[in-house]
Amino acid sequence: MAGLPGLFAGTANAAWELNLQAPATDLARRVYDLHSLLLWVIVVIFVGVFAVVAYSLVFHRKSKGHKAADFHDNTTVEIAWTVIPTLILIAIAFPATSTLVQMRDTSQPDMTIKVTGYQWKWGYEYVTGDAAGVKYMSVLSTPRDQIENKVPKGEHYLLEVDRPLVVPVGKKVRLLLTSSDVIHNWSVPAFAVKTDAVPGFLRDTWFRAEKEGTYRGQCSELCGKDHGFMPVVVEVVSAEKYAAWTADQKKAMAAVADDPAKVWKLDELVARGEKVYTANCAACHQPNGQGLPPAFPALDGSKIAKGPKAAHLDMVIKGKPGTAMAAFGAQLSDTDIAAVVAYERNAWNNKLGEVIQPAEVKALRGK
Amino acid sequence: MQASQHAAHAGHHEDDSHGHGPTGLMRWITTTNHKDIGSMYLWFSFAMFLVGGAMSLIIRTELLSPGLQYLSPEFYNQMLTLHALIMVFGAIMPAFVGFANWMIPMMIGAPDMAFARMNNWSFWLLPPAAILLTASLFVPGGAAGTGWTLYPPLSIQMGIGMDMAIFAVHILGMSSIMGSINIITTILNMRTPGMTLMKMPLFCWTWLVTAFLLIASMPILAGAVTMLLTDRHFGTSFFNAAGGGDPVLFQHIFWFFGHPEVYIIALPAFGVVSHVIPAFSRKHLFGYTSMVYAIAAIGLISFFVWAHHMYVTGIPLTGQLYFMYATMLIAIPTGVKVFNWVTTMWRGSLTFETPMLFALGFLVLFTIGGLTGLVLAMTAVDIQLQDTYYVVAHFHYVMVAGALFSAYAGLYYWLPKWTGHMYNEGLGKLHFWLSMIFFNIAFFPQHFLGLAGMPRRIPDYAQQFADFNMISSIGSFGFGFSQLLVLVVVFQAMKGGAKAEARPWDGARGLEWTVPSPAPHHTFEEPPPFDPAEAHG
Numbered sequence: 001m002a003g004l005p006g007l008f009a010g011t012a013n014a015a016w017e018l019n020l021q022a023p024a025t026d027l028a029r030r031v032y033d034l035h036s037l038l039l040w041v042i043v044v045i046f047v048g049v050f051a052v053v054a055y056s057l058v059f060h061r062k063s064k065g066h067k068a069a070d071f072h073d074n075t076t077v078e079i080a081w082t083v084i085p086t087l088i089l090i091a092i093a094f095p096a097t098s099t100l101v102q103m104r105d106t107s108q109p110d111m112t113i114k115v116t117g118y119q120w121k122w123g124y125e126y127v128t129g130d131a132a133g134v135k136y137m138s139v140l141s142t143p144r145d146q147i148e149n150k151v152p153k154g155e156h157y158l159l160e161v162d163r164p165l166v167v168p169v170g171k172k173v174r175l176l177l178t179s180s181d182v183i184h185n186w187s188v189p190a191f192a193v194k195t196d197a198v199p200g201f202l203r204d205t206w207f208r209a210e211k212e213g214t215y216r217g218q219c220s221e222l223c224g225k226d227h228g229f230m231p232v233v234v235e236v237v238s239a240e241k242y243a244a245w246t247a248d249q250k251k252a253m254a255a256v257a258d259d260p261a262k263v264w265k266l267d268e269l270v271a272r273g274e275k276v277y278t279a280n281c282a283a284c285h286q287p288n289g290q291g292l293p294p295a296f297p298a299l300d301g302s303k304i305a306k307g308p309k310a311a312h313l314d315m316v317i318k319g320k321p322g323t324a325m326a327a328f329g330a331q332l333s334d335t336d337i338a339a340v341v342a343y344e345r346n347a348w349n350n351k352l353g354e355v356i357q358p359a360e361v362k363a364l365r366g367k
Numbered sequence: 368m369q370a371s372q373h374a375a376h377a378g379h380h381e382d383d384s385h386g387h388g389p390t391g392l393m394r395w396i397t398t399t400n401h402k403d404i405g406s407m408y409l410w411f412s413f414a415m416f417l418v419g420g421a422m423s424l425i426i427r428t429e430l431l432s433p434g435l436q437y438l439s440p441e442f443y444n445q446m447l448t449l450h451a452l453i454m455v456f457g458a459i460m461p462a463f464v465g466f467a468n469w470m471i472p473m474m475i476g477a478p479d480m481a482f483a484r485m486n487n488w489s490f491w492l493l494p495p496a497a498i499l500l501t502a503s504l505f506v507p508g509g510a511a512g513t514g515w516t517l518y519p520p521l522s523i524q525m526g527i528g529m530d531m532a533i534f535a536v537h538i539l540g541m542s543s544i545m546g547s548i549n550i551i552t553t554i555l556n557m558r559t560p561g562m563t564l565m566k567m568p569l570f571c572w573t574w575l576v577t578a579f580l581l582i583a584s585m586p587i588l589a590g591a592v593t594m595l596l597t598d599r600h601f602g603t604s605f606f607n608a609a610g611g612g613d614p615v616l617f618q619h620i621f622w623f624f625g626h627p628e629v630y631i632i633a634l635p636a637f638g639v640v641s642h643v644i645p646a647f648s649r650k651h652l653f654g655y656t657s658m659v660y661a662i663a664a665i666g667l668i669s670f671f672v673w674a675h676h677m678y679v680t681g682i683p684l685t686g687q688l689y690f691m692y693a694t695m696l697i698a699i700p701t702g703v704k705v706f707n708w709v710t711t712m713w714r715g716s717l718t719f720e721t722p723m724l725f726a727l728g729f730l731v732l733f734t735i736g737g738l739t740g741l742v743l744a745m746t747a748v749d750i751q752l753q754d755t756y757y758v759v760a761h762f763h764y765v766m767v768a769g770a771l772f773s774a775y776a777g778l779y780y781w782l783p784k785w786t787g788h789m790y791n792e793g794l795g796k797l798h799f800w801l802s803m804i805f806f807n808i809a810f811f812p813q814h815f816l817g818l819a820g821m822p823r824r825i826p827d828y829a830q831q832f833a834d835f836n837m838i839s840s841i842g843s844f845g846f847g848f849s850q851l852l853v854l855v856v857v858f859q860a861m862k863g864g865a866k867a868e869a870r871p872w873d874g875a876r877g878l879e880w881t882v883p884s885p886a887p888h889h890t891f892e893e894p895p896p897f898d899p900a901e902a903h904g
Contacts, residue, residue: 050731148435
């Protein structure tokens with residue numbers, strides 16, 4: 001079967017793909033070759049064993065008058081079929097070991113990016129290199145209507161995000177992985193990268209992409225309701241494009257930075273809050289605020305959303321341990337938290353007419 | 368179900384010269400007879416097999432085409448979790464305990480199991496556990512949606528359905544441990560004079576090792592889920608980094624149970640096949656001694672390979688290397704077993720009744736599953752395939768094809784002994800061929816899906832995976848509905864059909880074939896004489 005990929009190689013998304021995805025790094029190529037080697041080994045063993053079985057089935061059957069021989073031990077063959085597999089295994093162990101050693105060598109990276117798993121999106125933060133300081137969330141961009149079969153599905157259905165991870169070609173990129181809630185797994189098959197993001201711990205992995213292009217993967221550890229809807233997309237670009245992208249990001253970050261002293265009016269706050277709500281809250285609490293009880297409670301008319309402001313802010317900032325309600329304090333800015341809480345307290349039937357200023361959030365965070 | 372069990376045993380009443388207290392439902396609740404209890408285990412496991420199977424068909428219906436059609440993602444997760452828990456703990460394990468109850472006393476010439484009352488209790492713990500698991504679907508929040516591995520912190524987020532699953536696991540564990548103590552004691556103390564351990568039928572050997580694996584591993588699982596419970600409700604932080612714990616600790620503990628569990632399921636299956644292949648080859652089993660050593664070696668090594676399920680969790684390189692080499696070692700005794708079965712057939716006088724067909728199906732499919740296991744043992748390749756459909760294909764080849772096909776081989780092999788009637792050979796063969804063909808249609812394409820990168824446990828998938836998923840779903844429907852045939856075959860054999868002789872298979876050896884068919888309610892009240900040449904296949 002190792003010979004087949006040539007036949008079936010087409011686009012990376014060929015529907016009848018029979019083998020591993022086309023490798024895009026040196027490491028992935030080694031893994032690909034190791035798998036091909038193993039495939040040949042197991043095919044040869046299988047054919048060898050079942051050729052013997054087939055011979056028996058055809059020639060040693062009672063209906064052909066074959067009489068059963070009477071033997072039930074043979075030390076020589078028993079030693080042979082213990083020793084030969086052992087030798088095969090030892091032979092395989094060499095390439096398997098060296099590939100693995102290469103896979104785990106995260107030393108001397110050209111740049112480091114911190115990856116944080118959230119239910120159900122990825123957070124990227126450039127730690128070193130030109131883009132140090134750039135950070136953003138990467139969320140599935142496939143429209144809900146495609147998932148619910150109301151409109152035709154796009155080419156990259158479920159494998160597309162609003163903001164991919166952008167890295168320069170040919171550079172050794174080290175990833176530091178962690179999670180804010182449950183265990184996730186960041187995986188890109190073309191890079192042979194798949195590493196758990198464990199809450200409270202840092203793991204690392206690396207890749208060095210050889211060609212520009214877009215590479216896609218998915219979360220590979222069951223992480224709850226929308227596990228199937230948090231893809232990984234990596235955009236590998238040339239050094240020039242990467243420099244331009246970095247400059248853009250820094251400019252954009254400066255532009256959107258909110259003036260902490262600004263006093264917000266109710267309608268602008270609610271408009272901003274609705275966007276924050278859609279991106280962060282609607283997956284569980286639903287766009288109509290009805291939630292999916294009992295796991296994901298309704299916000300429309302809820303005790304917290306209609307109760308004291310401070311308790312509501314506290315829930316959003318600190319989350320509720322032991323449930324899927326994450327602590328958004330680290331994910332969202334003061335302004336975003338003020339906006340989303342104001343939105344929740346004024347949307348649907350919760351028409352409290354309250355304004356919340358970012359300064360109030362800042363004050364609460366201190367406590 | 369109760370009525371059908373009665374029908375199953377109508378024959379036994381006639382043979383029973385002793386009478387035994389209560390009748391009707393109470394007979395089954397109070398029975399201490401190993402044959403009654405064996406039958407109850409087998410019926411229970413078949414009922415659970417249908418429930419778990421129905422869940423898998425719900426899953427495959429959703430996966431028939433891309434997009435969310437029928438299920439919400441949360442319900443999908445609950446289905447895949449319950450499917451696995453019910454199939455592993457409710458269907459496959461009780462099925463082989465059922466075989467053990469029926470056959471071990473009859474194979475070693477014992478009148479019953481060593482602890483007959485505890486045997487009753489072992490069985491009657493199962494229905495409450497099954498009710499807890501299935502009822503958890505209907506509580507607020509639904510069943511656990513974590514996968515059968517119950518990894519925290521996800522399992523900490525679940526509702527009360529998770530607690531029900533935890534208690535179900537506790538109860539199932541107790542049942543398994545009691546059953547294991549019973550089996551070990553029976554085998555070690557109650558063999559007929561002259562039957563030394565190395566002359567014992569191989570099915571008993573596989574169960575002896577399995578029972579030790581169960582006793583060593585079930586308390587580990589019970590500990591793991593108890594820690595989950597206290598993390599959930601009593602403020603402990605075993606698995607919570609914020610409190611000084613570690614989520615990955617759970618995975619180590621779980622798989623320290625979970626890997627031996629794989630062999631708890633596989634070893635008795637090896638045992639059954641080691642009876643069926645010699646019987647229909649009309650030859651002795653090749654390499655009996657090496658088979659025993661291979662079983663013991665597999666049992667032992669199974670405790671030293673657990674972290675090969677955790678290559679992507681960030682365990683150190685040295686850990687990955689050690690677990691890779693240890694896992695590769697398992698291929699050697701497993702290979703020995705396959706070669707022994709193949710050589711048993713060599714120059715035999717083969718016939719292909721249904722038990723033999725299922726044993727051959729087992730041999731082919733289990734070998735495929737074993738070989739893909741060798742691929743997965745290589746850490747670097749496993750990291751590409753971990754959590755993809757390749758793994759799903761791999762473990763269904765070893766679990767369904769390995770354990771289920773072997774259980775069917777045993778069912779058809781011993782059914783004449785149990786019911787006193789020959790089953791319908793035509794229907795049996797039809798059942799085999801439909802199972803064999805549809806199983807491969809359902810699961811072989813999943814290797815390709817996994818290689819191409821489709822993650823497991825997702826309710827919806829990208830469009831390049833659509834074609835193979837549709838094939839797989841069609842195969843699973845065919846496989847699922849084919850299994851209803853076995854019900855027809857068993858009912859027919861219970862109701863009537865050609866009378867079975869004491870030894871309906873001319874190549875079969877072993878003490879169980881020296882008693883009449885159907886086996887009387889009580890057998891071997893006196894230890895039978897022992898002929899080493901006829902002791903086992």
